[in-house]
Amino acid sequence: MNTAAAPPSAAPPSPRALARRRRREALRSFAREYSRRRAGMVGLVGLLLLVVLALCAPLLVDPADLTVTRAPGAAFEPPSARFPLGTDDYGRSILDLIIWGSRVSLTVGFLATAVSVALGTLVGMTAGHFGASGGTAGRLLSSVLMRLTDWFLVLPTLVLAVALAAVLPRGTGTIILAIGLxxxxxxxxxxxxxxxxxxxxxYVERARALGGGHLHVMAWHVLPNVMPVVLAQTTLLVATSIIAESTLAFxxxxxPTTISWGGILESARNAGAISSGIWWYMVPPGLAIALVAxxxxxxxxxxxxVLDPRLRERR
Known part of the structure; x- marks a missing residue:
């Protein structure tokens, strides 16, 4: 009779290891589901190419060629082998301007979206949490925050952004703040x-019953569950912010010290490109704005x- 002891069983994984495994599985599931969306993959590839182009702009374009005193060509040259998209009224390459302008347009789009999403998430989560479980004072705070939100919502966004950009000192930071607010x-x-x-x-009611305070509930239970909505909203707001920056520049x-796609369109308008039929000065930056949006x-x-199960079932 074999009396040898059975080998000890492996120790169960720790809660932290289980959490890491669940996160990896969730990421793999998300990647698989997203890869099935052809339109989303086309947009993702386009964005990656645009980001790479913006990052490599200093390697592709000589900043000296973008100055009005050292323009490489003549004014209003049509597209050619030397200048694939023609030149502007100073003789600068439109293609170089678009490549260089992508840096400013993307930077403003991402940073303005970060300001907007951070502010909107803070206000919305605070109003929702205290409106649901904050008592009389919490409901009053929620009501004040939502009335303030409604006031900003009914204001013409473009008019308010123009007013802020005109009052504050000119600069890229002002544009970011004006759009974000x-x-x-x-x-x-x-x-x-x-x-x-x-x-x-x-589980939120259970957390409150166990003594979880407002900050604990908002940080560990509410925020992780609203992040998918925030993430989807962020990608949509970046396009809105880029269009808003282009509109303000136009x-x-x-x-005026930076080159952006909207600034190129504004320069084309001032140079009379619309009435003169100089299409290569207007169409390329407009197409760039439309494609990135x-x-x-x-x-x-x-x-x-992908993140909304109801929309996933309709696919």
């Missing part, structure tokens, strides 16, 4: 609705479909 209300209302849905779930309230929109819709 005008497009956050939609995010706030979306996050508030999602927060109210999360606050009604049993209206002449942008930063389309790419971000495709990614945002794909993320929304």
């Amino acid at each position: 005008t497009v956050w209300p939609a995010t706030a209302r979306l996050v508030r609705a999602q927060t109210l849905a999360v606050e009604a779930r049993p 209206l002449g309230v942008g930063d 389309l790419a971000f929109t495709l990614c945002g819709r794909a993320l929304e479909a």
Whole structure:
């Protein structure tokens, strides 16, 4: 009779290891589901190419060729082998201007979106949480925050952004602040609705019963559940922010010391390119704005479909 002891069983994985495994599985599942969205993949590839182009702009374009005193060509040259997209009224290559301008347009788009999303998430989550479980004082705070959100929501966004950009000192930081402070209300209302849905779930009530305070509930239970909505909203707002920056630059309230796609369009308008039929000065920057907005929109819709189970079932 074999009396040898059986080998000891392996120790169960720690909670931290289980959490890491679940996160890896969730990321793999997300990647598989996103890769099935052809439109989202097209938008993602386009955005990656655009980001690489913006990062490599100093290697592709000589900044000296972008100055009006050292232009490499003659004014208003049509597209040719030397200048694939023609030149502007100073003789600068339109292609070089678009490549260099992508840096400013993308930077403003990302940073303005970060300001808007951060502000909208903070306001929406605070209003939703204290409106659901903050008592009389909490409901008053929620009401004040949402009335403030409604006030910003009914204001004309473009007019408010132009007013802020005109009052504050000119610069890229002013444009970022002006856009970020005008497009956050939609995010706030979306996050508030999602927060109210999360606050009604049993595990949140259990956390409160066990002594979890407002900060604990918001940071560990509400925020992780509203992040998918925030992520999808972020990709959509980047496109809105880039278009807003281009609009402000076209209206002449942008930063005159930097080159952006909207600034190129504004220069084309001032140079009379529209009445003169110089299409290569207007069409390329307009197409660049439209294509990057389309790419971000495709990614945002794909993320929304992947992260929302109801939309995933309709696929």
